Amino acid sequence: MNTFWQGLIEAVRLILHGDVATFQALFLSLKVTLYALLVSSLLGFPFGIWLAFSKFRMKRLVMNLIFTFMGFPPVVAGLLVYLLLSRSGPLGYMQLLFTPTAMICAQVILALPVITGLTYLGIQAVNPSVWELAYTLGATRWQAGWMLFRESRHAILGALITAFGAAISEVGAAMLVGGNIEGFTRSLTTSLMLETRQGNFARALALGLILLFVSFVVNTFLVLYNQTQGIKHHARSLD
Amino acid sequence: MPDPWISIQHLSHHYGNKPVLQAIQLDIYPKEVLTILGPNGAGKTTLLRILSTLEKPITGEVTYRFPHQSPVTLSYPSKNQRIQIDQLRTHMLYLFQKPVVFSGSVLDNLRYSARFRHIPADRCKIEEVLMQVGILPMLYQNARSLSGGELSRLALARALLVQPSVLFLDEPSANLDPPGMQMLENLLQEWIQKTTMTVVLVTQDLFEAKRISDRVAFLLNGSLIECLPKNTFFTHPANLLTKQFIHGSIPV
Numbered sequence: 202m203n204t205f206w207q208g209l210i211e212a213v214r215l216i217l218h219g220d221v222a223t224f225q226a227l228f229l230s231l232k233v234t235l236y237a238l239l240v241s242s243l244l245g246f247p248f249g250i251w252l253a254f255s256k257f258r259m260k261r262l263v264m265n266l267i268f269t270f271m272g273f274p275p276v277v278a279g280l281l282v283y284l285l286l287s288r289s290g291p292l293g294y295m296q297l298l299f300t301p302t303a304m305i306c307a308q309v310i311l312a313l314p315v316i317t318g319l320t321y322l323g324i325q326a327v328n329p330s331v332w333e334l335a336y337t338l339g340a341t342r343w344q345a346g347w348m349l350f351r352e353s354r355h356a357i358l359g360a361l362i363t364a365f366g367a368a369i370s371e372v373g374a375a376m377l378v379g380g381n382i383e384g385f386t387r388s389l390t391t392s393l394m395l396e397t398r399q400g401n402f403a404r405a406l407a408l409g410l411i412l413l414f415v416s417f418v419v420n421t422f423l424v425l426y427n428q429t430q431g432i433k434h435h436a437r438s439l440d
Numbered sequence: 441m442p443d444p445w446i447s448i449q450h451l452s453h454h455y456g457n458k459p460v461l462q463a464i465q466l467d468i469y470p471k472e473v474l475t476i477l478g479p480n481g482a483g484k485t486t487l488l489r490i491l492s493t494l495e496k497p498i499t500g501e502v503t504y505r506f507p508h509q510s511p512v513t514l515s516y517p518s519k520n521q522r523i524q525i526d527q528l529r530t531h532m533l534y535l536f537q538k539p540v541v542f543s544g545s546v547l548d549n550l551r552y553s554a555r556f557r558h559i560p561a562d563r564c565k566i567e568e569v570l571m572q573v574g575i576l577p578m579l580y581q582n583a584r585s586l587s588g589g590e591l592s593r594l595a596l597a598r599a600l601l602v603q604p605s606v607l608f609l610d611e612p613s614a615n616l617d618p619p620g621m622q623m624l625e626n627l628l629q630e631w632i633q634k635t636t637m638t639v640v641l642v643t644q645d646l647f648e649a650k651r652i653s654d655r656v657a658f659l660l661n662g663s664l665i666e667c668l669p670k671n672t673f674f675t676h677p678a679n680l681l682t683k684q685f686i687h688g689s690i691p692v
Contacts (some may be wrong), residue, residue, distance in 0.1 A: 278512070327543060328540065330536060330540040331542060333534075334536070334541075334542070335542075335552075336494065337492060337529070337534040338533070338598070339529050339557045339558070339602075340556040341526075341529045344556060351542070351543070352542070381667040
């Protein structure tokens with residue numbers, strides 16, 4: 202129990218004293234996660250919408266693969282990116298291995314199926330007549346698709362929260378392709394692992410608490426945003 | 441008789457092996473209320489959905505001659521007629537049997553409708569159409585919280601706002617109470633007198649058909665039995681099946 206108290210005190214101390222290494226790790230974690238989410242969203246939302254609408258042979262197989270990849274083992278994703286980016290790999294000339302960019306690539310592999318799959322499921326759950334309503338009113342196909350996307354915004358938020366949680370807490374891939382280089386590719390999770398290995402349990406626990414807190418804050422914003430969207434909607438109607 | 445706005449030629453459709461529509465031939469004229477009457481499963485809704493391009497039939501041809509537009513013929517089985525269909529869509533509006541709304545207020549719903557049609561949607565116009573259908577107090581209300589009857593009225597308000605050339609109504613009586621039905625009938629009458637709109641209405645209710653329509657088409661098991669002016673249809677139908685349907689003994 203003692204270790205827990207020490208960890209808590211250490212966490213407060215690290216934050217209040219503005220510990221450089223901790224903040225670097227924190228910002229790297231946030232940066233990598235947010236970039237990965239951005240890329241995955243830009244690709245995953247349109248892809249999910251498209252999948253929800255299109256009919257093609259093998260669609261069942263494609264969906265099955267996407268759902269499987271939603272539980273992609275992070276270490277395997279890391280390994281794939283490692284092989285791609287390593288000096289002898291096909292993209293080795295870009296010299297991206299052991300950089301934050303490599304970490305973002307690995308996170309995209311993990312987050313993209315989550316966002317695609319959950320968007321697909323979210324749109325499936327919406328009344329398809331909404332599309333037809335927009336269509337018969339004269340909307341273009343993209344406008345009609347947007348109306349469906351809009352109807353499924355709660356599911357979309359769920360997709361973002363899930364992908365964020367997966368990306369920020371991920372350690373295996375970050376370690377493999379990032380290399381845990383201090384001040385460069387050391388994230389909260391990889392430094393937590395290092396501290397644990399070195400027996401600095403209080404410090405490790407402190408990092409864990411900071412990680413949880415960051416997650417809590419970001420999710421609070423996401424949920425708040427969802428709610429204010431509803432309120433704004435209402436307010437706009439009351440203009 | 442003026443040129444028909446919509447001419448249907450040899451239209452057939454089936455779901456799997458089950459035929460839904462068989463060689464339909466029908467002309468729809470401007471400024472008329474045409475009722476498509478028939479028992480459940482006759483293919484009424486499918487016909488309406490095909491005419492409003494929500495669905496594609498297996499074979500057949502539909503020609504649309506709307507004012508201020510050169511005639512467009514959609515022939516099926518079709519390859520790519522997307523451009524032609526997009527030209528047509530803004531002349532027509534389909535009102536679903538189960539009213540559908542976008543999430544948001546009643547006002548938002550009407551604004552979206554106007555945006556998709558590229559028509560200006562000023563506040564006065566929106567309030568006016570809501571007044572006409574009697575749901576003006578619900579202007580700011582969440583559309584999802586409306587009752588079935590209010591949803592039907594919102595759908596009608598949408599139609600009043602976008603002023604289609606042809607309005608397709610799928611069983612409008614399903615959600616409306618008698619006063620609501622009265623309002624719908626009055627609106628349609630007034631509308632048709634003022635504009636050149638055509639209404640194609642699907643129903644299984646004989647009385648509704650009797651009250652509203654100019655012409656009645658009787659659809660049974662996917663075949664168009666006959667299409668006659670209302671009075672002739674109810675007093676001297678040519679076909680025995682029509683007679684049986686009118687007198688309550690539906691042939692199976």
